[in-house]
Amino acid sequence: MNCWKVKKLQTQNFRNLKDCVFDFSPGINCILGRNGNGKTNLLEAVFYLTNKKSFRKNTDYSQMVNIEGENPEIIIKSVFENDEQLHSYSLRTSPTHEERFLNNKLEKSKLPSSSVFVNPFDSYHFHTSSTFRRHWVDTYISLGDSEYRKILNRFQKSIKFRNSVLSFGGKNITDQLKAIDEQISEYSYTLTKKRLEFLTSLNQFIGPTFKSIFSGEHQLEIISDSMFLHWDKKRIFDFYRHQEDLDTKSGITQVGIHRDDYIFNVDGLNAFEFCSLGQQKMAFLSLIFAYIELFRYKFNSYPIVLIDDVSGELDSQRWKNLIQYLQNKDFQVLITTANEIFGKELEKIPASRKFYIEHGTLINHG
Ligand SMILES: Nc1ncnc2c1ncn2[C@@H]1O[C@H](COP(=O)(O)OP(=O)(O)OP(=O)(O)O)[C@@H](O)[C@H]1O
Ligand SMILES: [Mg+2]
Numbered sequence: 001m002n003c004w005k006v007k008k009l010q011t012q013n014f015r016n017l018k019d020c021v022f023d024f025s026p027g028i029n030c031i032l033g034r035n036g037n038g039k040t041n042l043l044e045a046v047f048y049l050t051n052k053k054s055f056r057k058n059t060d061y062s063q064m065v066n067i068e069g070e071n072p073e074i075i076i077k078s079v080f081e082n083d084e085q086l087h088s089y090s091l092r093t094s095p096t097h098e099e100r101f102l103n104n105k106l107e108k109s110k111l112p113s114s115s116v117f118v119n120p121f122d123s124y125h126f127h128t129s130s131t132f133r134r135h136w137v138d139t140y141i142s143l144g145d146s147e148y149r150k151i152l153n154r155f156q157k158s159i160k161f162r163n164s165v166l167s168f169g170g171k172n173i174t175d176q177l178k179a180i181d182e183q184i185s186e187y188s189y190t191l192t193k194k195r196l197e198f199l200t201s202l203n204q205f206i207g208p209t210f211k212s213i214f215s216g217e218h219q220l221e222i223i224s225d226s227m228f229l230h231w232d233k234k235r236i237f238d239f240y241r242h243q244e245d246l247d248t249k250s251g252i253t254q255v256g257i258h259r260d261d262y263i264f265n266v267d268g269l270n271a272f273e274f275c276s277l278g279q280q281k282m283a284f285l286s287l288i289f290a291y292i293e294l295f296r297y298k299f300n301s302y303p304i305v306l307i308d309d310v311s312g313e314l315d316s317q318r319w320k321n322l323i324q325y326l327q328n329k330d331f332q333v334l335i336t337t338a339n340e341i342f343g344k345e346l347e348k349i350p351a352s353r354k355f356y357i358e359h360g361t362l363i364n365h366g
Contacts, residue, residue: 004113302331
């Protein structure tokens, strides 16, 4: 398997992190410490290095550079291991430019590694916001399918254009709408097909993952509520045309794949309506781990898995199951917690490496 794992990491001027060297294990790394000391910042540094962006929304350079630092330059140095070979990889970035070096040579493209960030708040957002669910599905399909991203972009532009034509109104918009609907139905057909393929592949992994980690006796699956599933292009086109009067009155495209939603079913019941917070979190974590398995299946590689304090709402048996699941996997994990009891469970993992962080400094490791 072609996995890139981070072996060493050192940052300068990155948020509150001090200039220490983190010597990671290829397996499980536990990042421990009290609130506000730099655990999430460390995960962000790894994510930034591997994905060329932060996982935090609307974060720009000025928020990432140390506010007390005199030098407005962030440097992240690292060593990655791939296929038993070591590679040095570093990043030097300022408000005006960014340079990346692979084995001391200037590197334009991204490192062929990636990381997945598991955020405790995302479970809540996933269960409460259809916009978040749509965005999640679109993002994760796009990560492995650049064609999907391209068509999605075109589709979104066409919907915008259609809405501007609808809101502008006028007598002769039918011909214009016909031409737009021709394109929109073409894009809708392809995107719906690709979404369905993605969900079908995910469901191969999501059920077994949910069962093994969290809940032996329950079934989980994710499904799409799209009305266009299995429709051909002609039928989709006719549908959009049929909507013209309604859409003209409201000045907006009322129905289409831009409004598609996804449903988590636990034993056939809608998890958004029936499940407890703990069950919702288990369902969301199963979705992420299923994605990671799908990633391995497609690319013969695992991403680095960054898990930021997911202990809330889960009971101790679920923590133990989660730890056991992680121990049985080949991917590299960096997992944080400020919860002392969960921290004690993590400390028990025999082959894991532990990092204790205080005020952005590595105070101890083992
Ligand atoms: N640009 C910056 N420069 C200096 N310090 C920063 C910067 N951005 C954030 N911080 C500091 O980093 C600290 C937060 O770090 P982080 O979010 O990694 O904490 P944490 O250990 O994950 O805490 P928790 O357990 O509460 O999640 C805060 O004290 C914050 O003030
Ligand atoms: Mg944190």
